[in-house]
Amino acid sequence: MIGKKKAAHAELNEKTDIKTPVSEMIRKFKKQKNAVVALVFILFLVFLAFFGEALAPFKINEYDYSSILQGPSGAHWFGTDEFGRDLFSRIISGTKISLAVGLSAVSVGAICGTVLGLLGGYYRGIIDSIIMRICDTLFAFPGIILAIAIVAILGSGIGNVVIAVSVFSTPTFARLVRGRTLALKNSVFVQAAKNLGASDARILFRHILPGAIPEIIVQFTMSVGSSILTASSLSFLGMGAQPPTPEWGLLLANGRNYMMTSLHCTLFPGLAIFLTVLSFNILGDGLRDALDPKLTD
Amino acid sequence: MEDNRKNILEVKDLHTYFYTDSGVVKSVDGVDFVLKEGATLGIVGESGSGKSVTSLSIMGLLAGTTGRIAEGEILLEGRDIAHISEEEKRKMRGSQISMIFQEPMTSLNPVMKIGKQLTECILQHQDISKEEAYQKAEDMLRKTGVPRVEHMMKEYPFQLSGGQRQRVMIAMALVCRPKILIADEPTTALDVTIQAQILDLMNDLKKEIGTSILFITHDLGVVAEVCDEVVVMYCGRVVEKGDVYSLFAKPSHPYTIGLLNSIPKLGEAAEELEVIPGNVPNPKYMPKGCKFAPRCSRAFDKCMEEEPGFFTIGDGHVSRCWLCEKGGI
Amino acid sequence: MLRYTLKRIVGVIPTLIIVVTFVFFFVRMIPGDPARLVAGEQATLEDVESVREQLGLNQPIPVQYVKYVTGLVKGDLGMSLRTKRPVLTEVSARYGNTMALTVASLVWSTIVGVLLGVWSGKNRGKWQDFTGMTLAVSGISLPNFWIGFLLIMLFAVKLRWLPTTGAGSFKNLILPAITLGTSIAAIIARFTRSSIVEVLKEDYIRTARAKGLKEKTVTWGHAFRNSMISVVTVVGLQFGFLLGGSVVTEAVFAYPGLGQLLIESVNYRDYPAIQSLILIFSLQFIIINLVVDILYAILNPEIKLS
Numbered sequence: 017m018i019g020k021k022k023a024a025h026a027e028l029n030e031k032t033d034i035k036t037p038v039s040e041m042i043r044k045f046k047k048q049k050n051a052v053v054a055l056v057f058i059l060f061l062v063f064l065a066f067f068g069e070a071l072a073p074f075k076i077n078e079y080d081y082s083s084i085l086q087g088p089s090g091a092h093w094f095g096t097d098e099f100g101r102d103l104f105s106r107i108i109s110g111t112k113i114s115l116a117v118g119l120s121a122v123s124v125g126a127i128c129g130t131v132l133g134l135l136g137g138y139y140r141g142i143i144d145s146i147i148m149r150i151c152d153t154l155f156a157f158p159g160i161i162l163a164i165a166i167v168a169i170l171g172s173g174i175g176n177v178v179i180a181v182s183v184f185s186t187p188t189f190a191r192l193v194r195g196r197t198l199a200l201k202n203s204v205f206v207q208a209a210k211n212l213g214a215s216d217a218r219i220l221f222r223h224i225l226p227g228a229i230p231e232i233i234v235q236f237t238m239s240v241g242s243s244i245l246t247a248s249s250l251s252f253l254g255m256g257a258q259p260p261t262p263e264w265g266l267l268l269a270n271g272r273n274y275m276m277t278s279l280h281c282t283l284f285p286g287l288a289i290f291l292t293v294l295s296f297n298i299l300g301d302g303l304r305d306a307l308d309p310k311l312t313d
Numbered sequence: 314m315e316d317n318r319k320n321i322l323e324v325k326d327l328h329t330y331f332y333t334d335s336g337v338v339k340s341v342d343g344v345d346f347v348l349k350e351g352a353t354l355g356i357v358g359e360s361g362s363g364k365s366v367t368s369l370s371i372m373g374l375l376a377g378t379t380g381r382i383a384e385g386e387i388l389l390e391g392r393d394i395a396h397i398s399e400e401e402k403r404k405m406r407g408s409q410i411s412m413i414f415q416e417p418m419t420s421l422n423p424v425m426k427i428g429k430q431l432t433e434c435i436l437q438h439q440d441i442s443k444e445e446a447y448q449k450a451e452d453m454l455r456k457t458g459v460p461r462v463e464h465m466m467k468e469y470p471f472q473l474s475g476g477q478r479q480r481v482m483i484a485m486a487l488v489c490r491p492k493i494l495i496a497d498e499p500t501t502a503l504d505v506t507i508q509a510q511i512l513d514l515m516n517d518l519k520k521e522i523g524t525s526i527l528f529i530t531h532d533l534g535v536v537a538e539v540c541d542e543v544v545v546m547y548c549g550r551v552v553e554k555g556d557v558y559s560l561f562a563k564p565s566h567p568y569t570i571g572l573l574n575s576i577p578k579l580g581e582a583a584e585e586l587e588v589i590p591g592n593v594p595n596p597k598y599m600p601k602g603c604k605f606a607p608r609c610s611r612a613f614d615k616c617m618e619e620e621p622g623f624f625t626i627g628d629g630h631v632s633r634c635w636l637c638e639k640g641g642i
Numbered sequence: 643m644l645r646y647t648l649k650r651i652v653g654v655i656p657t658l659i660i661v662v663t664f665v666f667f668f669v670r671m672i673p674g675d676p677a678r679l680v681a682g683e684q685a686t687l688e689d690v691e692s693v694r695e696q697l698g699l700n701q702p703i704p705v706q707y708v709k710y711v712t713g714l715v716k717g718d719l720g721m722s723l724r725t726k727r728p729v730l731t732e733v734s735a736r737y738g739n740t741m742a743l744t745v746a747s748l749v750w751s752t753i754v755g756v757l758l759g760v761w762s763g764k765n766r767g768k769w770q771d772f773t774g775m776t777l778a779v780s781g782i783s784l785p786n787f788w789i790g791f792l793l794i795m796l797f798a799v800k801l802r803w804l805p806t807t808g809a810g811s812f813k814n815l816i817l818p819a820i821t822l823g824t825s826i827a828a829i830i831a832r833f834t835r836s837s838i839v840e841v842l843k844e845d846y847i848r849t850a851r852a853k854g855l856k857e858k859t860v861t862w863g864h865a866f867r868n869s870m871i872s873v874v875t876v877v878g879l880q881f882g883f884l885l886g887g888s889v890v891t892e893a894v895f896a897y898p899g900l901g902q903l904l905i906e907s908v909n910y911r912d913y914p915a916i917q918s919l920i921l922i923f924s925l926q927f928i929i930i931n932l933v934v935d936i937l938y939a940i941l942n943p944e945i946k947l948s
Contacts, residue, residue, distance in 0.1 A: 293784075301779060434854070
């Protein structure tokens with residue numbers, strides 16, 4: 017009891033020293049070396065997403081039957097596939113697919129979830145019940161099963177994967193934002209804004225939403241990692257990107273046919289997925305720690 | 314008054330420092346006192362005075378924190394326990410020295426039955442059967458005066474009231490009949506009526522078991538009720554110590570006087586209560602001279618410049634105040 | 643306790659109804675004519691009509707719904723279009739395999755996850771913590787189809803210790819179970835660690851140390867015993883996740899389980915089978931959540947005794 021009071025007090029004292037929660041978050045974030053490295057790596061991936069295809073040493077769909085399934089070499093850093101295509105070029109060109117799928121799917125999920133969470137938490141009553149029921153139902157399906165179900169309805173393709181991933185990431189954000197809204201709704205500053213005659217929309221978006229933003233950012237980062245993983249899994253299963261797209265999961269699925277002789281065909285695409293997801297997860301961890309007031313020491 | 318009781322615990326020039334990222338915090342900076350066999354010694358001070366750190370140093374519970382005993386000795390019956398191995402310290406805890414804490418509501422494990430929490434202490438230190446240990450635990454718990462003991466042994470902490478939990482804590486601390494019981498603000502979190510009962514219980518059990526008590530509190534009123542000797546601490550130092558009669562009759566440090574004046578007395582209106590202005594200084598920005606000088610209404614130039622040593626007031630009664638240099642405050 | 647359990651069971655019913663309804667409408671959400679899709683491009687009009695009748699799609703929706711629900715209650719999951727056998731037969735033939743894989747994965751990942759989590763949490767901020775949490779964050783980032791391939795390459799192809807594919811024996815289970823359990827072990831480790839870090843700050847841990855208990859007893863008897871309540875929740879949720887997550891792992895190892903059946907059914911557009919499998923996966927998930935809720939109460943005396 018007493019310990020908690022002290023902690024709350026310390027937190028209060030600290031809050032008076034800082035300007036905004038976000039600037040404080042940035043300050044603490046800089047202390048997390050891993051997370052900074054992860055962020056730099058993600059920025060590098062973003063660079064590759066824009067310029068990767070242009071910078072690639074070979075054309076991604078250029079067949080070269082003279083160099084089929086070659087191991088890594090000076091010319092082909094990651095080796096070649098069964099059509100002699102350069103794997104390195106294909107992988108760096110695939111960056112934009114994975115990033116775009118992950119970021120767009122989670123953005124849609126985050127926006128829908130945030131709006132639903134704000135509405136449910138603020139207005140309660142029947143709206144809240146309906147929203148929470150829908151979330152419960154969506155939570156009743158393991159993520160990948162829900163995604164497969166949606167792809168089965170809509171058909172295979174990368175666009176449908178984005179829809180599927182957005183659908184199953186929505187309830188996570190809805191629950192998170194609803195929780196924050198419930199907590200902030202009765203806070204002094206929201207009550208004060210209300211008494212001053214602020215409109216509901218203004219209260220929701222100017223007063224409550226900013227309080228939930230840090231947690232949304234953390235969840236967003238974590239979700240991007242897992243969404244890239246899910247999307248590549250669906251492509252691997254043949255339900256996502258279709259050949260000849262250089263999507264990483266698809267490259268890996270393709271590589272399995274030559275696994276015995278040409279391990280590089282599965283090794284490098286997998287490594288690309290792993291490092292990308294890893295950097296989003298480490299970044300998410302770093303952001304969460306930077307956000308956590310308990311970790312001041 | 315001649316005192317022939319032997320010294321059960323001697324703390325000699327104890328320095329306990331915390332090594333944090335932002336520098337060394339000298340939580341305890343030169344503390345001396347003696348606890349006589351069968352006596353109750355009160356350590357009094359505000360939060361931040363170093364009284365709790367002193368008790369943790371004696372218990373050997375600094376492992377896992379950044380704290381370390383930098384200097385000094387802690388002698389238990391003449392044997393230094395400040396510089397023994399962690400394993401030896403562990404064996405000593407609970408059997409030789411035990412401790413009860415301020416927060417009875419959170420100091421018991423919520424998912425473990427009371428009986429189990431009591432017996433595991435006995436089984437850790439004594440080579441007896443589970444049944445014997447259970448019996449011992451039950452007997453000890455009965456001594457604390459809780460109702461329906463057999464039943465309570467099978468209950469969880471959340472089923473007990475605050476006072477009952479503190480009785481359980483006392484039973485747990487005394488079940489191995491330790492030589493010393495350290496009580497860290499044991500009654501602060503309790504209702505006033507329960508406070509008195511717990512203090513009585515501690516006094517009774519002290520006599521029955523023959524344990525000496527180190528009583529840590531911020532409340533001089535409680536000290537008057539239970540202690541034989543008093544040590545007043547401020548900023549990691551002892552500022553005044555003496556036997557309870559002498560100290561209450563002739564408090565000789567402005568800090569002690571301040572603490573005494575902040576106790577409500579019968580027949581006086583509440584608004585006449587005095588408070589000591591200001592706060593305990595931040596350990597990183599310690600004043601140069603007397604540590605209490607910035608809050609002291611009677612401080613003069615010397616107080617700011619030089620830290621006083623001890624001046625004798627009476628038999629065993631000393632004070633660390635320049636006002637006592639010329640014989641009196 | 644009984645009231646709590648009943649309340650939980652009753653609370654699940656609306657979700658169950660919604661899920662069943664969702665799955666029912668699922669087949670009807672397919673763009674275009676499902677009967678045409680199922681019958682194929684070259685099918686004649688009569689063929690399409692016969693498929694329509696076979697699927698019961700010529701009846702009004704409410705009638706179809708009632709028929710579907712009564713069928714479910716009787717354990718009738720419909721006929722597989724692919725194998726022309728009852729879906730229930732198909733499912734029960736493979737259910738055991740998926741369950742074996744899931745349980746095996748959960749057992750090892752719980753043990754490893756808890757040990758790693760406690761080890762990291764106890765040594766918070768030290769190298770053990772750093773190592774443990776680096777392993778864990780890697781574990782949640784690894785694509786499991788990739789781990790599967792690497793394991794096959796190493797243990798089946800290079801070392802020839804274990805079979806690459808198939809099911810039925812313990813040896814067949816090892817590689818898929820490692821693949822499937824890795825991310826779960828990592829999740830459990832991360833969760834256990836943060837729970838242990840929190841619990842170790844509690845006053846009763848100080849009390850346990852003050853009693854002179856061995857550090858091992860303090861960690862497992864006191865700290866973990868309290869963490870366990872929330873760890874069980876996470877393990878349970880992961881169990882539900884595993885049942886679904888096995889889809890990818892089963893594909894990698896050609897492991898004849900429910901996930902593989904789902905993939906085959908999706909590829910064949912075997913809608914009765916897809917519909918039933920999705921229902922089964924979510925029912926399992928709901929039931930596991932319910933069991934976890936009840937288990938949570940059993941472990942938590944405050945709920946158990948109220």
